[in-house]
Amino acid sequence: MSGQNCLVANDWICWDYVTSRSQELTDATVEHVWITGASVLIGLVVAVPLALLARRGRRWSASVLTFTTLLYTVPSLAMFSLLLPVFGLSAALVVTGLVLYSLTILVRNALAGLEAVPEEVREAARGMGYGPGRLLWQVELPLALPALLAGVRIATVSTIALTTVGSIVGKGGLGNLIAPAVNSSFKAQVLTASVLCVLLALAADLLLLGLQRLLTPWTRAGGRPSGQGKGA
Amino acid sequence: MGVAGGAWDWLANGANWSGENGVWHRLGEHVYVSGLALAIACAIALPVGLYLGHLGRGGTLAVNVSNVGRAVPVFAVLALFMVSPLRNAGYLPTVAALVLFAVPPLLTNAYVGMREVDRSVVEAARGMGMSGGQLFWRVELPLARGLVMTGLRSGSVQVIATATIAAMVGQGGLGRIITAGFNTYNTPQVVAGALLVAALALLVEGVLVAADRLLPRAGAHR
Numbered sequence: 001m002s003g004q005n006c007l008v009a010n011d012w013i014c015w016d017y018v019t020s021r022s023q024e025l026t027d028a029t030v031e032h033v034w035i036t037g038a039s040v041l042i043g044l045v046v047a048v049p050l051a052l053l054a055r056r057g058r059r060w061s062a063s064v065l066t067f068t069t070l071l072y073t074v075p076s077l078a079m080f081s082l083l084l085p086v087f088g089l090s091a092a093l094v095v096t097g098l099v100l101y102s103l104t105i106l107v108r109n110a111l112a113g114l115e116a117v118p119e120e121v122r123e124a125a126r127g128m129g130y131g132p133g134r135l136l137w138q139v140e141l142p143l144a145l146p147a148l149l150a151g152v153r154i155a156t157v158s159t160i161a162l163t164t165v166g167s168i169v170g171k172g173g174l175g176n177l178i179a180p181a182v183n184s185s186f187k188a189q190v191l192t193a194s195v196l197c198v199l200l201a202l203a204a205d206l207l208l209l210g211l212q213r214l215l216t217p218w219t220r221a222g223g224r225p226s227g228q229g230k231g232a
Numbered sequence: 233m234g235v236a237g238g239a240w241d242w243l244a245n246g247a248n249w250s251g252e253n254g255v256w257h258r259l260g261e262h263v264y265v266s267g268l269a270l271a272i273a274c275a276i277a278l279p280v281g282l283y284l285g286h287l288g289r290g291g292t293l294a295v296n297v298s299n300v301g302r303a304v305p306v307f308a309v310l311a312l313f314m315v316s317p318l319r320n321a322g323y324l325p326t327v328a329a330l331v332l333f334a335v336p337p338l339l340t341n342a343y344v345g346m347r348e349v350d351r352s353v354v355e356a357a358r359g360m361g362m363s364g365g366q367l368f369w370r371v372e373l374p375l376a377r378g379l380v381m382t383g384l385r386s387g388s389v390q391v392i393a394t395a396t397i398a399a400m401v402g403q404g405g406l407g408r409i410i411t412a413g414f415n416t417y418n419t420p421q422v423v424a425g426a427l428l429v430a431a432l433a434l435l436v437e438g439v440l441v442a443a444d445r446l447l448p449r450a451g452a453h454r
Contacts (some may be wrong), residue, residue, distance in 0.1 A: 125309050
């Protein structure tokens, strides 16, 4: 049970590894969090206008949904490699790739949320003299919020998992610890980084669930929020 | 333009298709690994999902398995297998990681598909004196087929795209063409590799759509 033993023995679980490399682990986790956070936030900023565009008619929605679904079929490994000539070895590269992936889920959910707003509600707001802008901000977006936030949760959790692949360009957060440890068979490092990654995803999901409840108190009265669990 | 042309030149060069690192060999590995993973995932997920859907129980299980599945990074799972004794077990680590990746969405879609069958139809069939087995095979399964097939199609595309990650831990498949191009700053080769993966995914999707159309439909006149 003495100090260095578990590192020397290459055990799966090694508290010594966690304490001696705490700085490395913290840095990787912080990088992981901000890459994921930036990706989902930018994805959201891009997805809402795309959903508004898709709402203009069948032809628009077909092309927007086909485009975002096609993006999802590009292998993540290839996506990061392909963006390399544009961005170089930078975090912007990984964030851009992850934004493109998050669009598949976010656009779908934003669109579903907007389309679920009852026509009578729109009519009533128009009758009260709401213009298109005010209608969108004060009526439609708040009502679409539960579906949108459900999409944000799915997108965040899968983005946290996908960020690890960014280690191919050295910007993969916790993936940066996993990739080299495979070649050196450093068990404790692979396991610790993987577990942290899953814990991060669970923590983010719970946090967003809390945010969802806080922002949409009206959904709690009527059972489960709509639009959940239907993502691609 | 330059990169697309370069990728075309790379693909047109016969030398890139033959040998241990050639396209044919990598394509074979890719098809083998993703096909085996999909087959195993279907064998596990479809019976469980369909049966739970038939019973109408375990809905939270089906949905939660799917959510947890999303949170687990395939790359990390693969890496874990690669530092375990499975390292020397050939394609087993890749196949196992892909199975874990493919089971949750297949399970959820099978369950949801069975649950979304119109309850009044099920009640009517039961009223006609159908047994549980008859209900399952003749009423629920044919009606749930669309959603189950959608899950299978998106699952296949995702497994084929994700199988490229095997290259990051030194395993085979089309991902090796991408990483090899990446390591030698050969962007046309990276593009060519990505195109090959996309073409394979689209081909498999097309085959599944065709198979779905050709297979007989029990009692459907739509």
